[in-house]
Amino acid sequence: MEDYRIRVRFFIGIIAGVLVLLGLRLVQLQLVESQVYSGTSRDNAVREVRVQPARGVIYDRNGTLMVDNEPIYTVTVTPQYFEEDRIGLLADLLGVPDSVVVRKLRAARQWSAFRPSPLFQEVPFEVYSRLQENLYRLPGVSFEIRQKRRYQTAARAAHALGYIREISQRQLxxxxxxxxxxxxxxxxxxxxxxYEDAMxxxxxxxxxxxxxxxxxxxxFRNGLEDTPPLSGYDLYLTLDHRVQALAESLFVNKxxxxxxxxxxxxxxxxLVSKPDYDPDLFSRTVPPEVWTYLTRSPERPMFNRATMSGMPPGSTWKPFMALLALQEGLIRPTETVFCPGYHPLGRxxxxxxMHVHGAINVKQAIQHSCNTFFFEMMLRTDVNTFSDYAHRFGFGETAPTDLLEQAPGLIPDSAYFNRTYPRGWTVGYSINLGIGQGDMTVTPLQLANYVATIxxxxxxxxxxxxxxxxxxxxGEERRPDLxxxxxTGIRPEHFQLVREGMRLVMEQGTGAHLQIPNIPSGAKTGTAQNAGKDHSIFIMFAPFENPQIAIGIVVENAGFGGTAAGPIASFMAEQYLTGQIATTxxxxxxxxxTLNLRSDPIPGTEPSTDLAGD
Amino acid sequence: MRTTPWYRTMDYVTPLLWLALVAIGLTAIYSTTHGPASEFLLETVRQNFSRQLTWAGICVVGIVVALLLPVRFYQTGAFFIYAGSLLLLVMALLFGREINGAKSWLTLGPMNLQVSELAKVGTVLAVAQLLASKRPGADNIRYAVMAVVLIVIPGVLIVLQNDTGTALVFFGLIPIMLFWSGLPLSTVLLVVSPALAGYIAIWSKLAGALFAVAFTLGMYLTTRERHLTIFAGLFTAAPVAALSLLLTRVLQPYQVARIRSFTNPEAEEFRQGVGFHLVQSKAAIGSGGLTGKGFMQGTQTRGGFVPEQSTDFIFSVIGEEFGFLGTALVLLLFAFLLIRLVRLGVQMKHPFGTLVAVGAAGIYLIHIFINIGMVTGLLPVIGIPLPFLSYGGSALLANTGMLAIVLSLYMRRDDFSIYGY
Structure with missing residues (x-):
């Protein structure tokens, strides 16, 4: 009997012992080491899904929305969870035959049964909302919503705005x-x-x-730990979308x-560069023939001509030479040079x-675009002074600004000539620089900034x-670091004299037919010789008093400066200053x-059709 | 001859404990099969809650029926029930359905019955009847051997059904029944010692060897008996040696991994394979902390990371969603229930009643120890359910049945014929 009681106690002891042992194990797991296991469990089961912020939108200088975002909806399906008897319903909602859904479902299953694959790309919003209402009847069906840029105005500004595209492997x-x-x-x-980081x-x-x-x-935890995305900065541009759109349309076929x-x-x-492309092209897969055109065509639509194409400025350079000569004291404002129709150095x-100008002063030389006068000015200076002054106007260098794609152009100095002509060079090599020809190139951007400075x-x-x-x-606001x-260090009265010369160009000279009605302005035409038809070059500012717009423009293989480039500049300035084009x-x-004018094909190539969206 | 009305002799605490455990189990099963995550589950798994609820209802009916039956029914019927159980086991072996690799299921109309679970009831009754019929002064060893045979027969049949986990419960029952058959404690310890030595040897061979030496020495010092000491040495040293040999020479690597993985489930070699269950189960329980993540809020449970979470790993759901408070409550309820059972058994003052009660308690204890030991990473993954909590109709029915029989015997304890102690 005593033995029996011991057995009972012993057995109860075993029960208690086992349960206490298990309890201690639970103390260890749940109280002592809980942190560790919380980590494991979280790594396991909780996934962070990134929520894309809305990319910053883009406004023009007047607050007109130019670029915003639109959602594009892609229907996805996870085959494992999709029920086959819902094929009919899905096809009805999508408005396609059953067989299409069956075919796409099979393809999706082949890729992965457990992961969602796109079934229909870019379905319209009505289809999206119709499906959304019926989603509870369609297990395994879901959506992928992506943002796409939407261009709101007629202005494309492709080279200024650039484009966005799916990140490449290398960029990633x-x-x-x-x-x-x-x-x-x-x-x-x-x-x-x-502005990628900001936008x-x-x-x-x-x-x-x-x-x-x-x-x-x-x-997870009903979204308690979620953080909402913060939209990017919106850009307020300096561009005027109407001037931009007008310029783009005037550049047609050029x-x-x-x-x-x-x-x-x-x-x-x-900021216009033509030919251009439709930035929207890059929101989906670019068709191969378009891609070939964009990257291989000799017309180089992706190339930003406004900031990267360098060419000799031709006669538009003459105001610069006049400023250099006046500031350096190489000539007095009233002093004349005799033009016999050529410079004596060339016999x-x-x-x-172009003409026999006779005795001619600075202002007249600009007005009549006298080569002899500016050859003489170049003879009176040297290439290093020339280079120094050119850099004061921003030539030969890229502007320190938000324009990513820029070319510095070429402004030669003696070091350049020594390097290029190791057997020696004479003044005959550099005298052409006086009339904006020879070993120098400038870009339209540099020309525009140069006129702006004048x-x-x-x-x-x-x-x-x-x-x-x-x-x-x-409401946070940031301003770009400028x-x-x-x-430039050149005296204001010299600028005044040069501007007057440029006014004469518009009133009595090569730009007389380009006058904006009732708004006096200053300008200079130019041509750059090349293998084909001349490049047409034009610089302009308006109004003459208190100028508000300065334009530099190059139209390739289109002839004389006043023919192609001039009118476009004139209309751009008129649009900007008056908000319209006069109907005289x-x-x-x-x-x-101007609209009917064309650039000649690039010398040595056939004209190609613009595939990039015109 | 009854002197007091039945409701005066009825034990009310035990049914309440049963109800509490079943309710906790149903709560956890509900959590695994409902909520937004459940749409990714198989249709059959999603119905687990409603099916278990139905089974609980059937069990209530079973309890009432068991309470209505007289003591003599269990005593005289014990061997018939046992024989019936064996017959069912053989039938399952021959015509049964195979589920999860074990051929231990018989289809009965709409129900699938796991006969190995039901066989526990028959075995406990038969062993109790055998040992209770022992005359005072009879040869203890003979009865002990007969009892072991009674247990081993269904055990072997279940091993043949390829359900090692359930068979293990039967073999675990052996020392418990021997203990109550009147064998000296030292002998019972001797029977348990190989298992202990083997378990320790899985962790470390050296520790296993040290245990063997200590156990043998302890046996000698307490009993001073030569035979017992020699057996003690043999019973502890042999498993250590055999396991070392098995783990290094005989077994295939995947089998070794299965045995060893629980000792370090996070190890690179295990974590994607056999260790996965344990890593996930421990993560679930551990991350529950003190108060748990809340009902239907467990990330491990929602994500289905713990396999078999409504059956064998139900405890990890409780651990994750209700924390230490929940798991401690379950352990406390079990402790109350088991101790209560032993005390009911003692108060019956008849060896049959006592042996059925402690047999039931013993079976529950083995289940609890192996199951919770498994989900908390103390023991290798051995697939047996947690009594009253795990999803599974046959197990719930069998476990409740044993409980109901104990209640019935206790209620009618005055009906036992007066002999015994």
Missing amino acids: EAARSRGYRQGDLIGQTGLEKY RGTMGSEFVLVNRFGREVMP RGGAVAIDPQTGEILA GRMFRC ANGGTLHAPHLVRKLVRAET PPPRP PQRRWLLNR
Whole structure:
């Protein structure tokens, strides 16, 4: 009996012992080491899903929306969870035959049964909402919503704005640490690239529970730990979308570049490069033939001619030479040079002038575009002084600004000549520089900024495209860092004299037919010789008093400066200053003629059809 | 001859404990099969909750029926029930359905019955009847051997059905029944010692060897009996040696991995394979912390990371969603229930009643120890359910049946013929 009682106690002891042992194990797991297991469990089951912020939108200088975003809806299906008897319903909602759904479902299953694959790309919003209402009847069906750029105005400004595109493998390697992932969109050129970090915004996070197949099951802790995305900064551009659109339309069938600048601030009012492309092309797979055209065509539609195509400025260079000569004291304002129709150095065979101008002063030389006068000025100076002054106007260098794609152009100095002509060179090699020819190139952007500097009396501003960046959600505002304006160091009265010469061009000279009705202006025409028809070059500022717009423009293989480039500049300035194009018979005739004018095909090539969206 | 009405002799605590455990089990099963995550489950798994609820209802009926039956029914019927169980086991072996690799299921109309679960009831009754019929002064060893044979026959049949986990419960029952048959404690310890030595040897061969030496020495010092000491040495050293040999020479690597994985499931070699269950189960329980993540809020449960979470791993669901408070409550309920059973058995003052009660308690204890030991990573993964909590109709029915029989015997304890102690 005593033994029996011991047995009972012993057995109860065993029961208690086992349960206490298990209890201690639970204390260890749940109380002591809980942190460790919480980590394991979280790594397991909680996945962070990135929520894309809305990319910053783009406004023009007057607050007109130029670019915003639109969602595109892609129907996806996870074959494992899809029920075959719903094929009919899905096909009805999508408005396609059953067989199409069956075929696509099979393809999706072949790729992966457990992961969602796209079934229909870019379905219209009505289809999206119709499906959304019926989603509960369609297990396994879901959506992928992506953002796409939507271009709101007639202005394309492709080379200024640039484009965004799915991040490439190479870019991804570099940008992964900044939070980019496969499939993200990233600015590839232009402002979209320059302001990528600001416009992209801050990625948000949603935490979702996944099951052991990696499938999202439900929000984690009802979204308590989620952080919403923060939209990117909106860009407020300096561009005027109407001037931009007008310039683009006037450039039809032409190649070249044009830049319009506010001379008081350096704000770029329009930046045109033609041929161009439709930035929207890159929101989906680019068809191969279009891709070939974009990248291989000799017309180079992706190339930003406005900031990168360098060519000799021709006669548009003459105001510069006049300023150099006046400031250096090489000539007095009233002093004349005799033009016999050529410069004596060339003995009548080389260094010729267009006319016999006789005795001619600075102002007249600009008005009549006298070569002899400016050959003489070049003879009176040297290439290093020439180079020094050119740099004061921003030539031979890229502007320190938000324009990513820029070429410095070429401004020679003695070092350049020594390098290029190692056997020696004489003044005959450099004298052509006096009339903007020979070993030098400038870009339309540089030309525009140069006229702007003449127009404002000698201050070189950094040309720029963005006025401010605003984050709409918070009202935060940022302004781009601009380098301070640079004085040219040339006396204002010299600028006054040169501007008057340029006014004479518009009133009595080669630009007389380009006058904006009732608005006096200054300009200079130019041509650059090349293998084909001359490049047409034009610089202009308006109004003459207190100038508000300065334009540099090149139209390739289109003839004399006043023929092709001039009218476009004139209309751009008129549009900017008056908000419209006057309907006088004279202007209408000029408009029609400009629209009908074409660039000759690039020498040595056949004309190609524009595949990029015109 | 009954002197007091039945409701005065009825034990009310035990049914309440049963109800509490079943309710907790149903709650956890509901959590695994409902909520937004459940749409990714198989249709059959989603019905687990409603099916278990139905089974609980059937069990209530079973309890009432068991309470209506007289003591003599269980005593005289014990061997018939046992024989019936064996017959069912053989039938399952011959015509049964195979589920999860074990051929231990018989289809009966709409139900699938796992006969190995039901066989526990018959075995406990038969062993109790055998040992209770022992005359005072009879040869203890003979009865002990007969009892072992009674247990081993269904055990072997179940091994043949390829259900090692359930068979293990039967073999675990052997020392418990021997203990109550009147064998000296030292002998019972001797029977348990190989298992202990083997378990320790899985962790570390050295520790196993040290245990063998200590056990043998302890046996000698307490009993001073030569035979017992020699057996003690043999029973502990042999499993250690055999396991070392098995683990290094005989078994295939995957089998070794299965046995060893619980000692370090996170190890690279295990974590994607056999260790996966354990890593996930420990993560579920551990991450529950003190108060748990809340009902229907367990991430491991929602995501289905713990396999078999409504059956064998139900405890990890409780651990994750209700934390230490939940798991401790379950352990406490079990402790109350088992101790209560032993006390009911003692109060019956008849060896049959006592042996049925402690047999039932013993079976529950083995289940609890192996199951919770498994889900918390103390023991290798051995697939047996947690009594009253795990999803599974046959197990719930069998476990409840044993409980009901104990209640019935206790209620009618005055009906036992007066002999015995």
